[in-house]
Amino acid sequence: MAIAMRYAIDEHEAADILGHAFVKMFRSIHSYDASKGNFHGWLKRIIINESLDHIKQRSRFTNLELENAEEPSVNNSIIETTDAADILQLVRQLPRATHAVFVLYAIDGYTHKEIAAQLNISEGTSKWHLSEARKILQQKINAIRS
Amino acid sequence: MNVPTPYEQLIAAKLDQVPVPDMSDSIWADIEMQLDAAADVPAKKVSLKYKVWFGVAAAAVVAALLWWYFAHKDHAPETPKPPAAAPVTNEPPAVRDSSISISPTKDPVIPRKIKKAASALPLDSVRIDSAAATPVLPPVKVDSLQKHKVDIPDVDLYMAPVQPPPPRGRKPRGVKGITDDDYKLSAQKDSARKKD
Numbered sequence: 147m148a149i150a151m152r153y154a155i156d157e158h159e160a161a162d163i164l165g166h167a168f169v170k171m172f173r174s175i176h177s178y179d180a181s182k183g184n185f186h187g188w189l190k191r192i193i194i195n196e197s198l199d200h201i202k203q204r205s206r207f208t209n210l211e212l213e214n215a216e217e218p219s220v221n222n223s224i225i226e227t228t229d230a231a232d233i234l235q236l237v238r239q240l241p242r243a244t245h246a247v248f249v250l251y252a253i254d255g256y257t258h259k260e261i262a263a264q265l266n267i268s269e270g271t272s273k274w275h276l277s278e279a280r281k282i283l284q285q286k287i288n289a290i291r292s
Numbered sequence: 293m294n295v296p297t298p299y300e301q302l303i304a305a306k307l308d309q310v311p312v313p314d315m316s317d318s319i320w321a322d323i324e325m326q327l328d329a330a331a332d333v334p335a336k337k338v339s340l341k342y343k344v345w346f347g348v349a350a351a352a353v354v355a356a357l358l359w360w361y362f363a364h365k366d367h368a369p370e371t372p373k374p375p376a377a378a379p380v381t382n383e384p385p386a387v388r389d390s391s392i393s394i395s396p397t398k399d400p401v402i403p404r405k406i407k408k409a410a411s412a413l414p415l416d417s418v419r420i421d422s423a424a425a426t427p428v429l430p431p432v433k434v435d436s437l438q439k440h441k442v443d444i445p446d447v448d449l450y451m452a453p454v455q456p457p458p459p460r461g462r463k464p465r466g467v468k469g470i471t472d473d474d475y476k477l478s479a480q481k482d483s484a485r486k487k488d
Contacts, residue, residue, distance in 0.1 A: 147312040147319075161315045165322035172327065225302040230309040237303070252300035253307055280297070287299075 149190055152249045153197035155238050167196040194254065198246060198264055205242035224287050236286050240279050247272055248279035 147164055154160035171192050178188055225233065240248060246265065250256040251272070256264070261272040296304075 147315075148308065148310060151310060151312065152307055157313045157315065161319050161322070165319050165326065168319075168323045169326045169330070172323075173330070225299050225306065228306070230306040231311070233303055233306045234310050237307070252296050253304040255296075280300075283303075 149193045149254075150197055151234070152237070152253060153194070153201065153246060155242075159200065163197050163200055164193065167193040170196065194250075195264075198250075201242050201246045202265065224290060228287075228290065232290075236283060239286065240282055244275045244279045244282070247275035248283075251276050252279075 147160060150160040150163040150167070151157070154163055167189075171189055174192075178185065182188075237245060237248065243265075247261055250261045250264070251258070258269045258272040258276075261267075262269045265272070
């Protein structure tokens with residue numbers, strides 16, 4: 147549920163994603179191969195794929211290329227002192243595509259190449275979305291400090 | 293750019309601490325409903341498949357029946373038409389001075405060959421109804437020119453009015469040629485003879 151919560155914009159969408167992901171899991175349980183990975187990782191992948199399908203149905207990914215971008219300066223102490231639910235709300239305020247790229251990259255550890263393959267976009271577009279997410283989050287976190 | 297920044301790692305750690313709402317019941321109900329719906333889908337597909345087959349079979353039967361009907365309709369013998377009633381010829385009014393005398397009689401008409409007068413009739417004008425087996429004669433016309441040139445002997449030409457054939461199923465009563473008057477007996481004459 148926590149995985150679906152990161153990608154969804156509210157609890158109801160997260161529950162919907164989780165339900166669909168479990169149905170997929172039950173239908174394809176015969177294809178699970180324990181030698182390729184543990185069950186938790188397999189189920190997590192199903193939930194993330196279902197979340198991305200939801201996002202792709204509801205948003206368009208802007209095809210913008212970005213090779214290099216400046217890393218934003220964010221005071222870590224602000225994040226540490228901020229409540230987890232508020233941090234989640236900040237992330238959910240990002241545009242859907244930017245939100246998805248940010249969660250995939252920063253939280254679930256996907257590379258730009260993997261994100262590009264998952265979302266059918268270019269790596270440059272994935273980088274652009276990540277840069278956008280960082281800019282927006284920097285502004286919002288700095289707004290909390292002020 | 294390709295490495296998560298420290299604050300992103302902090303955000304990831306914070307998101308793992310997000311409390312998860314207790315929606316397990318509704319989620320499981322949703323899962324159950326989806327699985328039940330998925331189980332119903334194959335049954336519906338089978339019934340639809342059978343419906344399609346029944347429809348195709350019914351269409352084939354209808355097409356075969358139509359083909360059979362039209363194929364036999366073309367070769368079916370035509371039903372004989374009921375014999376038409378013999379037309380009544382319009383007779384010209386009888387003229388006393390004419391050589392042609394028409395005596396009315398109620399006997400059935402038997403066509404006679406007219407010796408010379410018949411030659412005056414065009415062959416095209418005589419039509420014979422094969423079904424009724426009775427000749428249909430046009431009204432007799434007297435050729436005045438031919439009358440003056442050639443001496444036509446007196447011929448008794450009987451042109452009786454053509455009566456429609458008696459209705460089928462009824463036989464004529466009595467003996468032909470004997471009427472009810474022939475059976476009248478006068479009792480007085482017979483009694484007088486005996487006295488003599």
